[in-house]
Amino acid sequence: MSSNRRGVGLSAFSNAAISSDQYARHGEQLRTSHADALENQRSVFQAALHNFSLTHAKDIRSNPTFRAEFARMCRAIGVDPLAGSNVKGAGGSSGSVWAKMLGSSVNDFYFELGVRVVEVCRQTRAENGGMIAFSEVKKRIESGGGLVGGGMDVTEDDIQRALDSLEPLGGMFKTTTLGSTKFIRSVPKELNPDQSTVLGVIQILGYVTVSMLQDNLSWEKARSIAVIDDLVADSLVWIDEQAEEVEFWSPASMHVAG
Amino acid sequence: MSIAAAEASVASPHTPSIQSTSPLTTNTTQSGFAFPTYTSFPPFYTLQPNVTTRAHQLDLWSSLVTTYCAYHRLFRISLSSPPADLFANRSINRSLKPSSIRDVLDHMASPAGGQKIEWLSTTAKGEQKDSCYVLWKSANEWAEEIHAWVDETGQKGTVLTVYELRESDAVSGKDWRDMDEGLLRRVLNVLVKRGKAQIFGQEESAGVKFF
Incomplete structure (x- = not known):
């Protein structure tokens, strides 16, 4: 209450009630005008974005740099290009705002x-x-x-x-990220920390041997062998028996020329 | 194979290999057959213990052997003298063991492997099979092709010798020219069974009449 003079007598109660009521009404008014402005902005923006995506739909699909920029813009303004897009024709709501906007x-x-x-x-x-x-x-x-x-x-x-x-x-x-390489894991199996470590090492060198693991990670021989056996059993590594020591390779390097 | 041997062979790639006595080993190893990148992957030359991985590996080998033979137009390979660069990559000093080669070929011969090769029956009993036909086109496909050619060139009803089918100028440019004689007979027999051809005479002077 910002009134300087403290009200005296019973009328002070009704005065206080009236002023707080006025404040509330004013606040309400401010809020609605604010919301209106925002709503207005949003529809303008929607229209702009809609036009943009319509004019550039082809570029979005075909040009990866353009698409990345577009996706970044969407992220910056907090919209997910994928959100709710799978509700096409669900009841009266007819799909997500986004799908409606972008086609x-x-x-x-x-x-x-x-x-x-x-x-x-x-x-x-x-x-x-x-x-x-x-x-x-x-x-x-x-x-x-x-x-x-x-x-x-x-x-x-x-x-x-x-x-x-x-x-x-x-x-x-x-x-999953192993070493500096990102992988897609399409078989629902969790790797234990040892396996991840070994795969990480393989990403760096292309292959690994039991003695390399022993030397670099100071693992027991049995541990190294057990981890590698598991990886072989999951067909995550390939064996090369023709090297001086048996080497274990990642199939990732299989289709890389060189 | 020792490293020294590998280096020597790399240093002088045009030196004929000791296997050049075999009619199957051509000198076209430098001829530009593009080996797929997985042939530079060292474990490719060790048969994998994991069943799933191994099945995939065998398929890769199968496709390599067929494309290689199709490129070099090899109709027959033998285990005792396989094409020098097919089962080995000297630049990484790896080669497929003879027993593994047999595994690969056995896989290719099986129905699961698509019957891409056919073992030749051995002369003596108990002897291990050594040679096989590589069917980069199946016997049926070859039969169709030859029959279509005979049809196109209006030679139905005339008698052609096996020699003419394999080596005459008329078939130059055809995929089956110089086809291994045994395989050609095998193919012709397909046509015989279908009643589209008839074979006369014996080994040397055999003639074929197409219908």
């Missing part, structure tokens, strides 16, 4: 990419035990991999987003 092309792009990522993971599972590097997925998707649709120009960022869009399906595709 479905942006969503479709990521769903399509998601399907390809899953395909690549499945195709290579026998070879790599369900662990595949982002770069490898990217390469395979770009080359088209014998698909009729041909290749798609994508970034690793896109692949990550596509994987996120698969999340509602149960999250069978997890990303």
Whole structure:
């Protein structure tokens, strides 16, 4: 209460009530005008974004740099290009605001990419035990991999987003970072810390031997062998018996020229 | 293979290998067959103990052997003198053990492996199989192709010798020219069974009539 003079007598009570009422009404008025302004801004912005995505839908789909910028813009203003896009025609609400605004092309792009990522993971599972590097997925998707649709120009960022869009399906595709390489794990098995360490080492050198593990990690021989045996059993590494000491290689380096 | 031997062979790639006595080992190892990148992956030359991985590895080998033989137009390979650069990569000093080569070929011969090769029956009993036909096109496909060619060139009803089918100028440029004689007979027999051809005469002077 900002009144300087303290009210005296009974009338002070009603005065206080009246002024607080006035404050409340004024506050309400301010709030609505504020909300109106925001609502106005939002619709203007929506319209702008809608126009933008319509004019540039083609670029968004075909140009990876442009798409990355677009996605960054969306992130900056707090909208998720994928959110709620799978509720098309659900009751009266008819899909997400986003899907209505952008048309479905942006969503479709990521769903399509998601399907390809899953395909690549499945195709290579026998070879790599369900662990595949982002770069490898990217390469395979770009080359088209014998698909009729041909290749798609994508970034690793896109692949990550596509994987996120698969999340509602149960999250069978997890990303893991080993060393400095990001991997997609498409087989639902957790790696124990020892296995992750060994795979990390393999990422750096391309291969590993039991004695390397003993020397560098000061592990017991039995421990090193046990970890590697597990990795072999999960088809995550390949054995090379023709080196001086048996070497264990990551199938990730299999399709790298050199 | 010792490292010294490997280095020597790298240093003088054009020196004929000791296997060049075999008619199957061609000098076209430098001919530009593009080996897939996985042939530079050292573990590729060790058969993997994990069953899933191994199945995939065998498929990769199968596709390598068929594309290699198709490129070099090899119709038959023998275990005692396999193509020098097919089962070995000298630059990484790795090679597939003979017993593993046999495993690969056994896989290729099996229905699961797509029957991409056919072992030749051995002469003596108990002897290990040594040679196989590589069917980079199946016998049926070859049969179709030859029959179509005979049809196109209007030679139905005439008698062609096996020699003509394999080596004459008329078949130059055809994929089956110089085909291993045994395999050609095998293919022709497919046509015989279908009633589209008939074989006369014996070994040397055999003739074929197409219908």
